[in-house]
Amino acid sequence: MTSSTPAPKTNKGAIHRGKAPAVVGWSWLDNLIHVHPVITVAMYTPVIITCVWFAVEGEQANSWALLGWAAAGYVTWTLSEYWGHRVVLHYEPEKGFGARLHYILHGIHHDYPQDVRRSLLSPLLSVPMVAGTIYMASGLGSLPLTFGAGYAFGYLTYDLFHLYLHHATPKNRLMRHLRSLHMRHHFRDDTSGFGISAPYWDELFGTSVARPSRSTTRSGRQTA
Incomplete structure (x- = not known):
């Protein structure tokens, strides 16, 4: 007699169509916690341009060095995307403030996956991440500002890419x-x-959704 392991964990909330309700009692605050894509582009495009401008205008600006720092910043973002999504956004406390915060930052997106504003990373996370990275990069001189530009560019393209996957065919x-x-x-x-x-990164760290789940039967069949 063969025994089976539990099925993979699935989203706890029901999946809803349309726009999600406000996550807080004030509409103006809800619109700051979750912003429209146009606002996101308007926020971060000038940041990227400014970082590149100061880096290029800096002393001893070298094209290869600028590109190298920018590429490093982009790769760093992709790691932030992976680990932030895995460790932070999918850390789900059962109750209390932590549970509420998780729902505001990411749980609501899983419940309302077609809501445009909930498909973007909240400024509550994106602003500290991008601003902190640029601040640390600026401490190394003008050239590393393109590291911050690459990081911000990675974040912005991720947000728009994620939006595209949800709302395009x-x-x-x-x-x-x-x-x-x-x-x-x-x-x-x-x-x-x-x-x-x-x-x-999912392939590298063993969390690829394309692979059979770890929760498989002993016979090798994936559980539903």
Whole structure:
């Protein structure tokens, strides 16, 4: 007689269509906690341009060094995306302030996956992450400001990429595959598939949603 392991953990809340209700009692505060995509682009595009401008205008600006710092910043963002999504956004306290905060920052997105504003990372997280990175980079001189630019660019492209996967119907084969991976994270198993714009980190760290879940039967069949 064979025994089976539990099925993969799935999202606890019911999936709803349309716009989510406000997460706080004041609409103005709700609009600060979750912003429209246009606001996100308007916030971070000038930050990226400013960082690049000061880096290029700095002393001993070298094209390869600028690109190297920018690439390092982008890669650092992809790691922030993966680990932030896995460790921070999917840390789910059962009750109290922690449970409430989790719902505000990410749980509401899983409950209302088609709400445009809830598809973007809240400024409560994005502003400290981007501002902190740029501040630390600026302490190393003008050239490393492109590290901050690369990090901010990575964040902005991630947000827009995530929005695209939720609200578009990709025609490109690669985009269809990436959308399929992310939808599996939402609707099959939210304990895997944390790299949205950078799914290769899931492959490296063993959390790829494309692989059979760890919760499989002894016979090798994936549980439903």
